Amino acid sequence: MNVKKRALARVGVLAGGVALSVIAATGAAQAYTNDGTSPASTGCADDGTTVASAPMKNAGGTQGTIELRYSLKCHTAWARLTLNYTQFACGNASAGYACAAATVTRNDDGRSYSCTISQGQSQCYTPQVYDKGMTSFAKGYIDIVSGEIQTRTAAY
DSSP: OHHHHHHHHHHHHHHHHHHHHHHHHHHHHHGGGGTTOOTTTTTGGGGOEEEEEEEEEETTEEEEEEEEEEETTTTEEEEEEEESSOOOSOSSTTTOSOOOEEEEEETTTOOEEEEEOOTTOOEEEOOOEEOTTSOEEEEEEEEETTEEEEEEOOOO
16 A cells, blocks of 8 residues: 555656646746737836837938837837827828838847837837847838838847
């Protein structure tokens, strides 16, 4: 009887160790589950800071700012594009202009997400990419009467 209990105890310890190994291994893989999620709805925006930014300039002056935002709590990055004006008619053939847009790209594997500033709005932010131990950058695009503007931030 004692031998059976010891054998069962060993099996239990072994099974528990395997379960912990699976959880540990899955934890690393689960970190990427923040890819494509909203920084606001996940709470990552709560501690988000701007780690890199660049003015969106052309001959007419500064039209807006592209920012790379980062959450230390979530280890995620996202782009935020803010125009100095409200987006006018855009996004269709009759408007003649594309809507302003931002993209965040993780350098390690090229994973990227984007957002578009709709007519009547002045800001958008992208879904986030997991970024711990990696680098990412933000890129902004504006199409206006005086031409297209494409600007990117430094990587962080």
